[in-house]
Amino acid sequence: MIEGIFMRATLIYGAGDVRVEDVADPVLREPTDAVVRVLRSCICGSDLWPYRSMPPADEGQRIGHEFLGVVDDTGSEVAGFTAGDLVVAPFVWADNTCDFCREGLQTSCRHGGQWGAPGVDGGQGEAARVPLAQGTLVKLPMGEDSALLPSLLTLSDVFSTGHHCAVKAGVGPRTTVTVIGDGAVGLCAVLAARRLGAERIVLMGHHKDRTDLGREFGATDVVAERGAEGVEKVRELTGGDGTHAVLECVGYREAVETALGVVRDGGTVSRVGAPQYTDVPMDFGTFFRNITLTGGVAPARAYIEELMPDVLDGVVEPGRVFDLTVDLDGVPDGYRAMAAREALKVLIQP
Numbered sequence: 001m002i003e004g005i006f007m008r009a010t011l012i013y014g015a016g017d018v019r020v021e022d023v024a025d026p027v028l029r030e031p032t033d034a035v036v037r038v039l040r041s042c043i044c045g046s047d048l049w050p051y052r053s054m055p056p057a058d059e060g061q062r063i064g065h066e067f068l069g070v071v072d073d074t075g076s077e078v079a080g081f082t083a084g085d086l087v088v089a090p091f092v093w094a095d096n097t098c099d100f101c102r103e104g105l106q107t108s109c110r111h112g113g114q115w116g117a118p119g120v121d122g123g124q125g126e127a128a129r130v131p132l133a134q135g136t137l138v139k140l141p142m143g144e145d146s147a148l149l150p151s152l153l154t155l156s157d158v159f160s161t162g163h164h165c166a167v168k169a170g171v172g173p174r175t176t177v178t179v180i181g182d183g184a185v186g187l188c189a190v191l192a193a194r195r196l197g198a199e200r201i202v203l204m205g206h207h208k209d210r211t212d213l214g215r216e217f218g219a220t221d222v223v224a225e226r227g228a229e230g231v232e233k234v235r236e237l238t239g240g241d242g243t244h245a246v247l248e249c250v251g252y253r254e255a256v257e258t259a260l261g262v263v264r265d266g267g268t269v270s271r272v273g274a275p276q277y278t279d280v281p282m283d284f285g286t287f288f289r290n291i292t293l294t295g296g297v298a299p300a301r302a303y304i305e306e307l308m309p310d311v312l313d314g315v316v317e318p319g320r321v322f323d324l325t326v327d328l329d330g331v332p333d334g335y336r337a338m339a340a341r342e343a344l345k346v347l348i349q350p
């Protein structure tokens with residue numbers, strides 16, 4: 001980063017068109033801002049939605065919402081952080097003090113917002129201005145050469161999202177669980193369900209290398225079949241009943257239909273896959289079975305302090321979902337590799 005002039009960051013111009021360009025170096029604009037030099041960022045499954053469908057635009061849009069880095073500068077109203085601190089940012093910024101934040105719903109913060117919104121930096125660059133830095137950032141107790149950085153980065157989104165999915169479904173020692181989807185979020189949902197004590201975890205996915213990692217994360221059974229055949233298989237494994245909790249980590253209508261097919265009567269379907277559908281088929285049949293539908297966007301900020309100790313102690317290693325590392329110049333190829341399913345999740349080391 002050349003101080004005060006330009007830095008390099010990722011912009012998306014349309015489907016399949018991601019570029020790394022010079023942009024204005026971030027500076028403090030508000031006394032509540034901090035500037036963070038990015039050490040690690042990554043590409044999210046949700047970044048692939050615009051990568052697949054965004055109409056072409058003349059002006060690029062900043063992208064990326066998961067990052068950790070080193071505090072470079074802080075505004076006069078940012079307490080508790082100084083230059084040199086290693087920090088992680090959750091995938092939305094928030095004051096962490098309003099009524100929603102105090103209820104653990106920082107994604108609904110009255111003053112917060114999203115990375116990459118107009119006037120706000122994205123995470124896939126050399127640095128970022130962090131609005132409401134005191135509420136948004138969480139300090140990490142290690143140096144910038146720590147081998148734990150990839151796992152700590154997952155607190156920003158993917159592991160916190162898997163955890164949220166399991167929490168909303170009420171997963172605990174006495175629940176049986178089905179996880180739908182073997183992407184990074186699905187695998188993190190397996191890890192989270194295991195961490196919360198679930199002993200039976202059925203992972204539905206058909207990419208063997210991914211479901212193998214899912215087994216290492218705690219899946220006890222893998223079902224590769226999809227649709228009605230997959231539902232049948234899960235029911236066979238569970239004495240015909242299905243599981244108490246179903247963690248839907250895909251976002252397609254077919255996955256929701258599968259979820260409703262494999263959930264046990266009285267059970268809960270929790271969804272964190274960004275929905276690519278508008279209707280949920282919950283008819284009289286699901287009503288009669290007392291199925292609960294829950295889930296939604298994960299307030300990662302609410303979980304970071306709770307999940308961090310197990311990452312620091314090596315109890316969980318969610319960073320194992322990263323199977324490709326690129327530098328900033330490699331970001332466009334990282335998008336291509338993830339969209340082509342050649343990579344599970346791409347780590348960016350600017």
Ligand SMILES: [Zn+2]
Nearest residue numbers: 098101109110
């Ligand atoms: Zn708030």
